[in-house]
Amino acid sequence: MSPAKAPAKPVRILLAKVGLDGHDRGVKVVARALRDAGYEVIYTGLRQTPEMVVDAALQEDAQVIGLSLHSGAHMTLFPAVVSELKKKNATDIIVFGGGIIPDDDVEELKKQGVAELFTPGTPLQDIVEWLRKRFPSS
Amino acid sequence: MRALARAITMVERRDAEVRELQQALRDRVQTPYVVGFTGAPGTGKSTLVDALVALLRKRERSVAVIATDPNSPFTGGAILGDRIRMQRHALDPKVFIRSMGARGHLGGLSLAAREAIRLLGAFGFDPVILETVGVGQSELEVAAVADTTVVVLTPNLGDGVQMIKAGILEIADIFVVNKADLEGHQRVATELRSMLSLAPKSQDKAWKQPIVATSATRQEGIEELWAAIESHRKHREAGGKAKAQAEQRLKDETAEVVAEIARQRAREALADGGVLAERLREDGTPYEVAEEILRLLRGPRELTP
Amino acid sequence: MKVRARDPHQVWREEFESSRTKRTDNIETSTISGVPVKPLYTSDDLPVRAEEMPGQYPYTRGIHPTGYRGRLWTMRQFSGFATAEETNKRYKYLLANGQTGLSVAFDMPTLMGQDSDAPTSRGEIGHCGVAVDSLADMETLFDGIPLGDITTSMTINSPAAILLCMYLAVAEKQGVPFKKLGGTLQNDILKEFIAQKEFIFPPEPSMRLVVDSIEYCAAEVPKWNTISISGYHIREAGSTAAQELAFTLAVEEIAKFRAARRIWARWMREKYGAQDERSWKLRFHTQTAGVSLTAQQPELNIARTALEALSAVLGGTQSLHTNAMDEVLALPTDDSARLALRTQQLIAYETGVVNTIDPLGGSYFIESLTDEIERQAEAYFRRIEELGGVIPAIEAGFFQKEIADAAFRYQQELEQKRRIMIGVNDFTVDEEAPIEILRIDPKLEAQQVERVRAVRARRDQARCEAALNRLRTAAAGSDNLMPHILEAVKAYATEGEIMNTLIDVFGVYTEKAVI
Incomplete structure (x- = not known):
C-alpha cells in the first residue's frame, strides 16, 4: 500500500472486537493498514460489549466504528451497536464490520444500518478506498 | 459527553471555532489538577493509570485521562491503544478517557493538551491524568503541562538506574517503581535512592522526590501513590509555587x-x-x-x- | 589428452541460468515462513549424519518402528454446535461413518467460562461449538456413547479443569472407571496469552490449574493426555512455521513435523535429562489450516484440505482433523462434515502413502528443509531465553508482536500478488452460487438459557453452595483444586459459578496492547 499524504485533519476510527472470541489477527492487520493510510485508529481490545464500544466512540469523537467478530454472533452484536448509537443520538457515526459473515447476513446487516461488511479475503486497499469515498477530505 | 468530545476534537484540529468556544466557557473554567505519567514503553503506565482511576472513583472523584501516543510522522496516522487497559471504566460517566495522537506538529501535544484539560475542567473532571509513552521529547512536554509528574520505572530495566534517559530524573516529582512483584525491585529502588541522596535531582529544592513501589496488576501501592501526589500538591500550594508556576x-x-x-x-x-x-x-x-x-x-x- | 566429463551439477546450473523459458511473474518462491527455496536440491544438500530410523532417537522419522503399518492415525473430527442434544446426534452420525475418536468443540461462552444466561453470552450460544453449562449438558452430550470404548479430545483452556471434571462425572455415572478413560485435554494456557486470547485468570494461577490437573490425572486418570500444546492457533494468528514450533514447544509442514520430533527428543533427553524414553517421543494431533480456507469458490477448500491432510500424514501425525469446505462460512453441515472425514479415509485407504514409513525421508529437499526449520526454531528458543523465558516474553508482548508482524507481512504479499490465493486474488469468478450452510436456530439460545436456569432451580442448593465455598477456600490455599472442582460439578454447580468462584480469588487478566 502506498503511503498517503498526511491528512490535515485525520479521521478517527474506533476499532473494537465485540463478542467473546479472541481472533484479533484481522483487526490488528486492519489497524496497521488504516494507520499507514493516515487514519487515527483507536483500538479498544477484546470482548467489548456494544455499550462499551459506543461510549468509547463518543468519548473519542470517532467518526467511524469498525467491528470485528469471528464467533458467529454478528447478527446479534452488530445491530446492537447500531441501536445503541440510536439511543445515544449518534447515528452520524458510521459502523462497518468484518469477520466470517455469510452473504445473506451481509444483506440483512446492511438493512439494519451497518454501512459495509468486509469478509475474509478482502484486500486491505478495498477498506481504505471505501473510507476514502466516505471521507474524501481525508 | 458528546459536546465535550467534539470540543476536544476542535482544539486538537485547531479549528477556527475554538476561539468562540473558549469565550463561551470562560466563566466555567475551573482548572483541574493535572497529574502527568511518563515512562519507557512496557513499564505498565496504562495499567497503573487504570488502577489509580479505580481508586479515585472509589473516592467519588470525576476523573479524566488523556492518553497520548506518538503519531507515525510520515502518514499522520496512528494506532492509539492505551484504552485497552482502561476499558472497564468505559461505562462510567464519571470517567472520561481520550486518546490523542501527537499529529507531528512542531508544538507537539502540549497546546492541544492544555486546551483539552481546560475543557475537561469546565465539564467537572478533576483531576486530569495525562499519560505519555516516554519516547522522544514527549515526557518533557508532559512535565511542562502537569502539576505533578510521575515517572514510572520497572525492575526489568535491563541496564539499571544509571541508564535512565537523561533529563528524566529532573522532571520527576514522584518516582514509581512498578511491577513490585518482580525480582530486582528492591535493587532499583535502592540504587535510585542512593543516587538521589548523593545528588538531588528535583528542580524544586524544597521537595524530596519520593519513591513509591506499586504493583498495578495486583492493585498494590496505589493508595500510597495517590497520597504522594496529594502531598506534592499541598507542598506546591503551601510554598506559593503553584501560583508562580501557573503564571509562568x-x-x-x-x-x-x-x-x-x-x-x-x-x-x-x-x-x-x-x-x-x-x-x-x-x-x-x-x-x-x-x-x-x-x-x-x-x-x-x-x-x- | 583425456577428456574429463563435466560435472553434471555445473551443467545443470549453466542450463538453468541460460534458459529462456522461465516464469517472469513476481511470485514469492520462499516458503510462507520465509525459508528460501532453491530451484533444485541435490545430494550436496543432504546433511551428513548417522542414519535416522523410525522408533529410534531422535525420532525424526516417527516415534513407532511400525509407522502406519502398525496402526493408522485416529480420525478425530473437531465437532460441536448448538445444544448438547444436537451435537450428540452429530457424534453418533460421525462414529457410524467410520470416525475413530471424538473431539469436542465448545461454544464461546463455554470457552470463556461463562453460563449461557450471562449478559455477554447473547448471540454467542451454540455458534462456534456446543453450549455446556453444567454436568446436565455433559450427560446429554455423551448420552449413549460408552466412554470406556472411545477416546475424546476436548479443546478448552482457561476452564479446562472444569470440563474435564464434568467428563469424569459422566464416566462415573456410566460406571466406567477413571483408569480406563482415554482422551486429551488441550489445557495449553500459554498459547491463549500468545495467540488465541481466551485467557481469564492471570498467567500464574492459570498455570496452577494446569499443574493441578496434570498431577491429579497422573494419579487418578493415568491414560489421559492432560495437556496438548497447540501450534495451530499461533499459526492461525499469523505466525510462520518456525515461529509456531519455537512458540509452542516452542511443504514445509512435513519438514516441520520431522524437525519438531527431533527437537523435542533432544531437548527432553539432553536439556531436561528426562529418563523415560516415552517422554522423548513427541506425539501430535493435526488440524488442517482454517486460515487457508476461502469463502470464494468454497469447493476449492476440499482440495486444499486434502493436500494439507496429506502433508500431515506424510509428516507422521497421530491424529487428524480435516476441515470441512464450509467452515470458513459457518459450522459444517452433516454432509460437509462427512465429506471432510471421507477425505482422511481416502488418504488412508486409496493413496498408498501409509504403506511406507516416513516415505519422504532421504529426499534432498525435505531433509534440507527439516534442518533449516530446526535451525530457525532453535534461534527462536535462544531469543526467548534471552527475554527470561516464556512468561516474561508474553508480558513484554514479544510473541504477540512477532505474530502481528508476520501476519501483516503475509497480507501485504497477498495484496502485491506475490502470493496467490486461488479465488481471492487470482483465478476469481464473477458469479458464485451460494452453498448450503448450517444455520443455528435462534430459538436454541432461549432454550439453552432456560435449561441452565432449570438446572439451578432443581439442584440441591445447599450442597452446591457448600462445594463452591470449599473450592474458594482451597483456591486461596495451595491444595490441588481438582477434587474440589469435581465435587462442585457433581453438585451441578454451573461452569460460570465455578469460574466466578475462582475469579474471586485469582482475579482476571487484561492484555497489553500489541498491534
Missing part, C-alpha cells in the same frame, strides 16, 4: 500560541505559486522573506490559531 506557564503558553499562529500564517504566505514563494526561490536564504512575513503579521487579520 500562562506566559509560556501565550508565547507558544503566538508561535503557532505565526507558523501557520507563514505557511499560508509561502504557499506555492505565491509572490513570496517566488521571492524565496530567488533569494535562496530565508531572512528577507521572513522579515516580510513578520510585517504582514502586523496586519489587521483576526488571530485564529
Whole structure:
C-alpha cells in the first residue's frame, strides 16, 4: 500500500472486537493498514460489549466504528451497536464490520444500518478506498 | 459527553471555532489538577493509570485521562491503544478517557493538551491524568503541562538506574517503581535512592522526590501513590509555587500560541505559486522573506490559531 | 589428452541460468515462513549424519518402528454446535461413518467460562461449538456413547479443569472407571496469552490449574493426555512455521513435523535429562489450516484440505482433523462434515502413502528443509531465553508482536500478488452460487438459557453452595483444586459459578496492547 499524504485533519476510527472470541489477527492487520493510510485508529481490545464500544466512540469523537467478530454472533452484536448509537443520538457515526459473515447476513446487516461488511479475503486497499469515498477530505 | 468530545476534537484540529468556544466557557473554567505519567514503553503506565482511576472513583472523584501516543510522522496516522487497559471504566460517566495522537506538529501535544484539560475542567473532571509513552521529547512536554509528574520505572530495566534517559530524573516529582512483584525491585529502588541522596535531582529544592513501589496488576501501592501526589500538591500550594508556576506557564503558553499562529500564517504566505514563494526561490536564504512575513503579521487579520 | 566429463551439477546450473523459458511473474518462491527455496536440491544438500530410523532417537522419522503399518492415525473430527442434544446426534452420525475418536468443540461462552444466561453470552450460544453449562449438558452430550470404548479430545483452556471434571462425572455415572478413560485435554494456557486470547485468570494461577490437573490425572486418570500444546492457533494468528514450533514447544509442514520430533527428543533427553524414553517421543494431533480456507469458490477448500491432510500424514501425525469446505462460512453441515472425514479415509485407504514409513525421508529437499526449520526454531528458543523465558516474553508482548508482524507481512504479499490465493486474488469468478450452510436456530439460545436456569432451580442448593465455598477456600490455599472442582460439578454447580468462584480469588487478566 502506498503511503498517503498526511491528512490535515485525520479521521478517527474506533476499532473494537465485540463478542467473546479472541481472533484479533484481522483487526490488528486492519489497524496497521488504516494507520499507514493516515487514519487515527483507536483500538479498544477484546470482548467489548456494544455499550462499551459506543461510549468509547463518543468519548473519542470517532467518526467511524469498525467491528470485528469471528464467533458467529454478528447478527446479534452488530445491530446492537447500531441501536445503541440510536439511543445515544449518534447515528452520524458510521459502523462497518468484518469477520466470517455469510452473504445473506451481509444483506440483512446492511438493512439494519451497518454501512459495509468486509469478509475474509478482502484486500486491505478495498477498506481504505471505501473510507476514502466516505471521507474524501481525508 | 458528546459536546465535550467534539470540543476536544476542535482544539486538537485547531479549528477556527475554538476561539468562540473558549469565550463561551470562560466563566466555567475551573482548572483541574493535572497529574502527568511518563515512562519507557512496557513499564505498565496504562495499567497503573487504570488502577489509580479505580481508586479515585472509589473516592467519588470525576476523573479524566488523556492518553497520548506518538503519531507515525510520515502518514499522520496512528494506532492509539492505551484504552485497552482502561476499558472497564468505559461505562462510567464519571470517567472520561481520550486518546490523542501527537499529529507531528512542531508544538507537539502540549497546546492541544492544555486546551483539552481546560475543557475537561469546565465539564467537572478533576483531576486530569495525562499519560505519555516516554519516547522522544514527549515526557518533557508532559512535565511542562502537569502539576505533578510521575515517572514510572520497572525492575526489568535491563541496564539499571544509571541508564535512565537523561533529563528524566529532573522532571520527576514522584518516582514509581512498578511491577513490585518482580525480582530486582528492591535493587532499583535502592540504587535510585542512593543516587538521589548523593545528588538531588528535583528542580524544586524544597521537595524530596519520593519513591513509591506499586504493583498495578495486583492493585498494590496505589493508595500510597495517590497520597504522594496529594502531598506534592499541598507542598506546591503551601510554598506559593503553584501560583508562580501557573503564571509562568500562562506566559509560556501565550508565547507558544503566538508561535503557532505565526507558523501557520507563514505557511499560508509561502504557499506555492505565491509572490513570496517566488521571492524565496530567488533569494535562496530565508531572512528577507521572513522579515516580510513578520510585517504582514502586523496586519489587521483576526488571530485564529 | 583425456577428456574429463563435466560435472553434471555445473551443467545443470549453466542450463538453468541460460534458459529462456522461465516464469517472469513476481511470485514469492520462499516458503510462507520465509525459508528460501532453491530451484533444485541435490545430494550436496543432504546433511551428513548417522542414519535416522523410525522408533529410534531422535525420532525424526516417527516415534513407532511400525509407522502406519502398525496402526493408522485416529480420525478425530473437531465437532460441536448448538445444544448438547444436537451435537450428540452429530457424534453418533460421525462414529457410524467410520470416525475413530471424538473431539469436542465448545461454544464461546463455554470457552470463556461463562453460563449461557450471562449478559455477554447473547448471540454467542451454540455458534462456534456446543453450549455446556453444567454436568446436565455433559450427560446429554455423551448420552449413549460408552466412554470406556472411545477416546475424546476436548479443546478448552482457561476452564479446562472444569470440563474435564464434568467428563469424569459422566464416566462415573456410566460406571466406567477413571483408569480406563482415554482422551486429551488441550489445557495449553500459554498459547491463549500468545495467540488465541481466551485467557481469564492471570498467567500464574492459570498455570496452577494446569499443574493441578496434570498431577491429579497422573494419579487418578493415568491414560489421559492432560495437556496438548497447540501450534495451530499461533499459526492461525499469523505466525510462520518456525515461529509456531519455537512458540509452542516452542511443504514445509512435513519438514516441520520431522524437525519438531527431533527437537523435542533432544531437548527432553539432553536439556531436561528426562529418563523415560516415552517422554522423548513427541506425539501430535493435526488440524488442517482454517486460515487457508476461502469463502470464494468454497469447493476449492476440499482440495486444499486434502493436500494439507496429506502433508500431515506424510509428516507422521497421530491424529487428524480435516476441515470441512464450509467452515470458513459457518459450522459444517452433516454432509460437509462427512465429506471432510471421507477425505482422511481416502488418504488412508486409496493413496498408498501409509504403506511406507516416513516415505519422504532421504529426499534432498525435505531433509534440507527439516534442518533449516530446526535451525530457525532453535534461534527462536535462544531469543526467548534471552527475554527470561516464556512468561516474561508474553508480558513484554514479544510473541504477540512477532505474530502481528508476520501476519501483516503475509497480507501485504497477498495484496502485491506475490502470493496467490486461488479465488481471492487470482483465478476469481464473477458469479458464485451460494452453498448450503448450517444455520443455528435462534430459538436454541432461549432454550439453552432456560435449561441452565432449570438446572439451578432443581439442584440441591445447599450442597452446591457448600462445594463452591470449599473450592474458594482451597483456591486461596495451595491444595490441588481438582477434587474440589469435581465435587462442585457433581453438585451441578454451573461452569460460570465455578469460574466466578475462582475469579474471586485469582482475579482476571487484561492484555497489553500489541498491534
